[in-house]
Amino acid sequence: MEKYMDKILIFAEKVQSNNYLKAISNGLMGTLAINIIGSIALLLAVLPIDPWKDFIAYVGIAPYLLTAYSLTVGVLSLYAAFLIGYNLARNFKQSPLTGAIISLFCFLMMTPMLQLEAGSTLDSSWLGAQGLFTAMISSLVFTRIYCFLMARKITIKMPESVPLFVSETFAGLLPAIIVGALAMLVSFGFGFTSFTSFSGFVYSIIATPLQSLSSSVWSLLFIVLIQMILWFFGIHGSLVVGSFITALYLPMDVANMDALAAGAMNSDLPNILGQSFYNIFGGIGGAGATLSLIIVILVFSKSKQNRTIANLSAVPGLFTINEPIVFGLPLILNPIMMIPFILSPLVQILIAYFGIASGIFPRLSGVQVPFGTPVLINGFIAGGWQIAVLQIICILAACLLYFPFVKLLDKQQRDEEKANLHEEVATEPVS
Known part of the structure; x- marks a missing residue:
């Protein structure tokens, strides 16, 4: 087991x-930030409260709220292409801004065109969640080619007398032209395929599966x-899987928000799961569903050490900050707490999923709730008071799972505290 875990840890560190x-x-x-702006705008536009709907219709702000959504979440792939190119160029020690601009241009070249009577224009439906995988792939490929050309000094060198910013601009000019030409050729080539575009190819072959x-x-x-498992061995598992979660589940949230913006009822939203579902139910109070652990310790534990740690961790836990309890108890490499620490978020996800799939609770709107929003409030924003109730049920379920292990840990801690107290009394000098 240790041999296999060593391999897993090495792989996680590489990832x-x-x-x-x-x-x-x-x-x-x-x-x-863009997601939250668009989410709040959509939430205000479709809030199911009749006096509010009448108010925004009267003042005429409803169309502007929907426009704000369309210019944020509705073109999410544009922002993603720019930022992924920026970060990749920076990772390879090249000009991040130039990398971002090239990445954005190449993504737009991969986007299908609509033929209109007045001419052609971009198909905006591919600028949202539908084009997110294209944005990721094209950004990585074309920005990496730009970084490769820059690293090989395939640049235009200017005399030393030329100002630095001019010299840097011309240095990236030739690689940018080469990468841009390559993007145009790729777009041209896919126009002859049954996919009609690179975006169509990515969506059919990669995104849909x-x-x-x-x-x-x-x-x-x-x-x-x-x-x-990574968290238990001291690696920040949320960072490791974060990119996978966002890439796989954010488009599902956007699809729900698009349906909501189009006037769909909650029961008609296409997806139960999404990044919002993961954030709301994938470990309430932080990785390991530690808010439930804190509650169990505060209610049932008699160990002074455990209660002190739980008291210090309670307020941060409400805001999904659980490092104090994870490292203070600790939960890392703690064999007694391993089972509930690993299984509690899985139990919460299953309860939430089947509760929503059964129709007892509503589907989440896909609205992105800012990290750090207090527990229950984040559920209310994501899906209404019913989702907050579902969170309470999930918290109680994890409490039941933690309870026997907390009692076992509490007994161990109290025995140690008594032993330490006897040692202190035995070593006190006799007056």
Whole structure:
């Protein structure tokens, strides 16, 4: 087992330090502000409260809220292409801004065109979630070619008397022209295929199968299981799997928001799972569902050490910050707490999934809730008061799972505290 775990840890460290995955992870994370702006705008536009609907219709702000959504989440792939190119170029020690501009141009070249009577224009439907995988792949490929050409000094050298910013601009000019020409050739070539475009190829061959895979709750459970095993061995599992979660599940959230913006009812939303589902239910209070652990310790534990740690961790835990309990108890490499620490988020995901799939609870709108939003409030924003109730059920389920292990740990801690107290009394000098 140790041999296999060593291999897993080595693989996880390589994934965490991989330049390409880091570029995707950091790039998609960089779209968070845009996602939240669009999510809030959509939430305000479709909020099912009649007085509010009448108010925004009266003042005429409803179309502007939907426009804000269309210019943020609706063109998410544009922002992703720019930011992934920026981060990849920076990872390879090249000009990040030039890399970002090239990445954005190449993505737009891969995007299908619509033929209109007045001419051709970009098909905007491919600028949202549908084009996200194209943005990731084209950004990595073309930005990497630019970085390769720059590293090989295939540049235009200017005299030393030329100002530095002019020299740097011309240095990247030739690689940019080569990469841009290559993107045009690729786009031209795919125009002769049955896919009609590179985006069509990526969506058919890569995106559709991956999204079919991600629509299964068992796939999400497997990803979270790997995350929790890494956490148990001291590696930040959430960072390792974060890029996979975003790439696979963010498009599902966007599809829900698009349907909501088009006037669909909650029951007609296409997806149960999504990045929002993972954020809301994939370990309430932080990795390992540690909010439940804190509750169990505060209610049932008699160990002074455990109660002190739980008291210090309670408020951060409400805001999904669980490092104090993870490293303070600790949960890392703690054999007693291994089973509930790993299994609790899996149990919460299963309860939430089947609760929503059965129709008892509504599907999540896909709205992106900012990290650090208090537990229950984040559920309310993501899907209404019913989702907050479902969170409470999940928290209680994890409490039941943690309870016997906390009692065992508590007994061990109290025995140690008593032993330490006897040692202190025995070593006190006699007056």
